[in-house]
Amino acid sequence: MKILIIGVRWPPETFIRRRIDALLEAGVRVAVAASAVAPGNAASGPVELIRVPAWSGGWLGRLFTLGRLLCAAFLRSPGGTPRILAAAWSHAGDRTGLGQWLTRLLPFAGVRADVAHFEWNFAAVDFLPLFDLLRCPVVVSCRGSQIQVAPHNPARRELVDGIRRTFERAAAVHAVSERIVQEAEALGLDRTKAVVIRPAVDPQFFIPAGQSARRSAQLRIISVGSLNWVKGYEYALVAIRRLKDRGLDLFYDIVGDGVKTERQRVLFTIHDLGLESIVRLRGALGPEEVRDELRRSDVFLLPSLSEGISNAALEAMSCGLPVAASDCGGMGEAVTHGVEGYLAAPRDTEALAACLEALAFDPERRRIMGRAARERVLRDFALPAQTEAFLALYRSLAQPATRALAGAAQLQEEAL
Amino acid sequence: MKVALVLAGFPEPSETFIVNKVVGLAQSGLRVDVICRRLNRQAWRRFPQLLKPPRRLKVRVCWPVRPHGIALLLVLPALLRVLALNPLGTWRYLTRGWRYFGVETPRRLYLDAELLAARPDVVHFEFGTLAAERMYLRDLLACPVVVSFRGFDLNFAELERPGYYKAVWAAADAIHCLGHDLWVRACSRGCPPTKLKVLIPPAIDISFFQPVERTQPARLGAADRPLRVLSVGRLEWKKGYEFALEAIALLRYWGIAVEFHIVGGGDHLEAVAFCRRQFGLEDCVSLLGALPAEGVLREMHWADVFLHAAVSEGFCNAVIEAQATGLPVVTSDADGLAENVEDGVTGFVTPRRDPRAMAERLAWLAEDGRLRAAMAENGPARVRQRFRLDSQIAAFVRLYRQTCFIAFSRVFAN
The missing domain is CATH 3.40.50.2000 (Glycogen Phosphorylase B;)
Structure with missing residues (x-):
């Protein structure tokens, strides 16, 4: 053949x-x-x-x-x-x-x-x-x-x-x-x-970090995906700003690169919302680096406006991260609200912030959902x-x- | 007095304010040289002001840089030309330039040849980004340099490079900003607060954008007479159309019938169209594409309210024009917009990225005919008072005189 x-x-x-x-x-x-x-x-x-x-x-x-x-x-x-x-x-x-x-x-x-x-x-x-x-x-x-x-x-x-x-x-x-x-x-x-x-995704490559890898009170949020309007980063940043206003100790990494205008947009939004100290634009990273970044993080955030099923989200789930995602495209087929993470309506910054907040205050819930995410990938999304x-x-x-x-x-x- | 205005392209279809300014300055008696990288011949015809350009206006297009072979051949003719037109200036440029660029000097001279040929008394960079790497010209041309900041250049241009405007802050003789908000941003990007600054807002041609008599029904937003909302501006992320559409979706959710027209073309069309679909607004939102000035005016006469949801905006001429035609304006507070619209008088100013606040103001206006009528009175009055073309031109002439005088007295003192 x-x-x-x-x-x-x-x-x-x-x-x-x-x-x-x-x-x-x-x-x-x-x-x-x-x-x-x-x-x-x-x-x-x-x-x-x-x-x-x-x-x-x-x-x-x-x-x-x-x-x-x-x-x-x-x-x-x-x-x-x-x-x-x-x-x-x-x-x-x-x-x-x-x-x-x-x-x-x-x-x-x-x-x-x-x-x-x-x-x-x-x-x-x-x-x-x-x-x-x-x-x-x-x-x-x-x-x-x-x-x-x-x-x-x-x-x-x-x-x-x-x-x-x-x-x-x-x-x-x-x-x-x-x-x-x-x-x-x-x-x-x-x-x-x-x-x-x-x-x-390859579950043998995207393996969760060990128990002791993360020891910090700061909530580390991560997004992976090219800088593109479809990915909805401006909405994510508004949600992050809401959480900051509520006094949450967090840090947000955006991994990915894109066309100049969209990079300018994300950078400007970070500055305009006064988030320079807690949001970092990392640029594009290789698969190993992405995995390591995922393993250093607590929550995966997917603010997309449209998705098939996000590979980046699956990789994060494979690494045992709970997901806060917008309920667009096929994301509902990968993440069940309340099981592997939470879903919010696309463009609804308040709901997205609420999803993150629910995960922020409860490390135990993050652990349970992270484990569920890993199991879901092994069951339904393995190579x-x-x-x-x-x-x-x-x-x-x-x-x-x-x-x-x-x-x-x-x-x-x-x-x- | 001779002023050289440095631009990237001339005339740009979306930069009517530059054309108005250039023509206005030339008519007021200054000699104006527009120095641009490229000439937009198609756009030229879209500006009636340029059909019979004033005698004192000269547009100079820089020598070509591509293909390299041609550029190399043209270096000598360019040198001979500036030597003939401005021998002293060329000598000064070469001798002083040697200290800056060494053997690179002829290449620089080739790029700056038209500026040398113009022999300006003042050089004005119309956008900050154009000035960032050319501040050496102040020394090499021995004339004062004014730099304008119009929004994007402060908001997001080269945000990754903290020292990008260092040379501008150090050397510029005056900084022009469209409004106070931009001046604050300039300071936050490193401009010393003691720098000579002028705030000159843009201006519009009020003879063209005349107020129109509107019947103001007490209530709008019923099914038989929806609230007509208009936005004018290029389809770009910075115009915040996604937030505007969310506001419209909210209005609909509250049971207020709306028709929303968006005038403008651009690369963000796909995102805007997708957003419209995602909110289920395809039946009440029309994307009209770019329209000529007459078309914009017609739309302004059609509409009940003007909506501007930008997240980054220098000052926005379209908002001024809307006020001039007597449209109440609901706008975000990005950059100069809060100075453009007087909150509660000619419209409402809301926080940016806040569709709910915009929708609330739109709902107020839909339900209150008296409010709309009052704002329709106040808008044109405000524009007549603050955003007149002639007073803008006069302010620029004053600025150029002032910088020249300061530069001259400095030379004299030395």
């Missing part, structure tokens, strides 16, 4: 990397089509790396890239390339010109796979003609803001249509939470295609089970019987 993963960067995000490793271990061949390859990271080991060049730079450079791609495509697949040319021709329009379609599609000439997997909705929309060209079942992943936020942006109305078309043509649609399935249904997803596979689920999904799609069915459905559709 061979899986083609499309639309990731190289080296890929940690959670995709882990899945690739697990697939390779299970004897599955993996090809990755990467739109952005970090310089000096072209080595891909047993993974077949397909580079999709960016459509940028001067026209001379673009022409050169195009010619190179065209020659390579003809050499690899003299039969398949005309089909690609025809597909690019028929899709060319105002938004995406012929040249851009060709740069996107030509690298796939001669590529064969048993299952293709788009890791992001945007990638599926960008590579829409591949659904037909690849002649294999296609999986599309729905992970969060690309379903919950972007399609509602009035400036990106075309996405709604694009996403609907990818759902129609996909053999299966993977969603990270039940909640996302509901949102995707509103965008045209057929419920029977949906497969919920929740994110997972091996997730890998199994993906393998099962790929196998069921790659089986000839299923493929015949999918092919029949497609024929029927074309006849219509």
Whole structure:
């Protein structure tokens, strides 16, 4: 069996990397089509790396890239390339010109796979003609803001249509939470295609700290996540300010980095609310450092406005931290109010502060909830089970019987 | 007297106040040189004031820095040009600049060539961020330097670098702030309180933003006549639209029917649209995008109340304009806004990031026609009294004269 993963960067995000490793271990061949390859990271080991060049730079450079791609495509697949040319021709329009379609599609000439997997909705929309060209079942992943936020942006109305078309043509649609399935249904997803596979963390890596690691009266709160408006840090800081006003001794670490404007926003809010002495902006940290920071903390705070299911929260839970989270997206499927932590309505700073307060004054409750969080991760969000689920999904799609069915459905559709 | 105003781009669509000031200064008899990195030709047409620019206004665009090859070729022509236009000044620049930059001096001269060619009596950096790394110009051009702070430059620009404005605080001949609140922030970022400061609020063209006769029903907010709320400003995080939308959601929750129009475009659109959806306000909140001045005026005539929920805001011209057209304003207390609106007289000032307080004030206004009518009277009067373009221009002219005089007398004393 061979899986083609499309639309990731190289080296890929940690959670995709882990899945690739697990697939390779299970004897599955993996090809990755990467739109952005970090310089000096072209080595891909047993993974077949397909580079999709960016459509940028001067026209001379673009022409050169195009010619190179065209020659390579003809050499690899003299039969398949005309089909690609025809597909690019028929899709060319105002938004995406012929040249851009060709740069996107030509690298796939001669590529064969048993299952293709788009890791992001945007990638599926960008590579829409591949659904037909690849002649294999296609999986599309729905992970969060690309379903919950972007399609509602009035400036990106075309996405709604694009996403609907990818759902129609996909053999299966993977969603990270039940909640996302509901949102995707509103965008045209057929419920029977949906497969919920929740994110997972490595409980062997994110281990709780020992009993004696923390000995201080100060409550240490931590958030991990890129600085992005979706993460709602301004609301978190307002909640922290409320707690400070109530005389709570606390310290808040924000781990993550982001675009300049959002960093300025968080920094300004910290200063504007007079929280310089108790809030620290840590910037992006590596996985080991993140784990160590989590183990030094008492409570994980997730003020997000929208989430699929936050990996960062799962990592914290795996480290035995109780969670104070906003009840957005699929967070309710990972945290039960009052068991592994507390949930507050998104943007409700008073409720968020109350969640933190409830945890602040009761170390025993923190301990119990932290343990429950760890158990929850071991039960529902551990890596091996997730890998199994993906393998099962790929196998069921790659089986000839299923493929015949999918092919029949497609024929029927074309006849219509 | 010749004044050089240093800007990043000119004219910027969202910076009408700069255009008004530039044109006003030129009309008042000063020679004005606008020194900018880039010229926005598309935006030019959107400003009627610039269709027939005053004779004394000259816009100078700096020499290109990219591509490097071209820039390298242009160094010599730039040098020859400034030598021809300002030989003494160039000599001074090169000799003094050598002490600052050594072999880098020609590169610096290339970047500052247009300033040298303008031969200004005063250099005015219109934003603090533009001045931070160029205060050496005071010495090299041998003229006083004025620096304006307009909000973002004090609030969140380079907050990570504590000494960022050190050179400005040390060398500037005068600091201009839009309001007292910003001056306090300047001091908290290291400005010595003894520094010569002037507080000149922005001004608007009151002949354009005229008050309009409104019928003021005693109660608004019923289903047949909702309260019409308007916000005008770019879609950016600092405008606090998420808090404004929360206030609108609260009003709805209290049973007051609302229609909310947001005029402005920007990168924060996705966040604002998502917030609107999350509060379930898609049926009563319209995102109208950026509108030309006439469109803004039309919206102001349409609305009953103006809402401004910013968390960081220099002073906000849109709020002044709203008052001028007789709209009661509910605003946050960010920066100059508390000085812009007179609390309880032309509108209400609430704590920033406090949607409940904003919603309460909006509800008062919805339920009290007499209050609305009184504020509709007071707003235009306040604007006529405090935010007139001519008095703003006069204040700037005074400022330039003063700094020149001080600089001159210093030279004389030495």
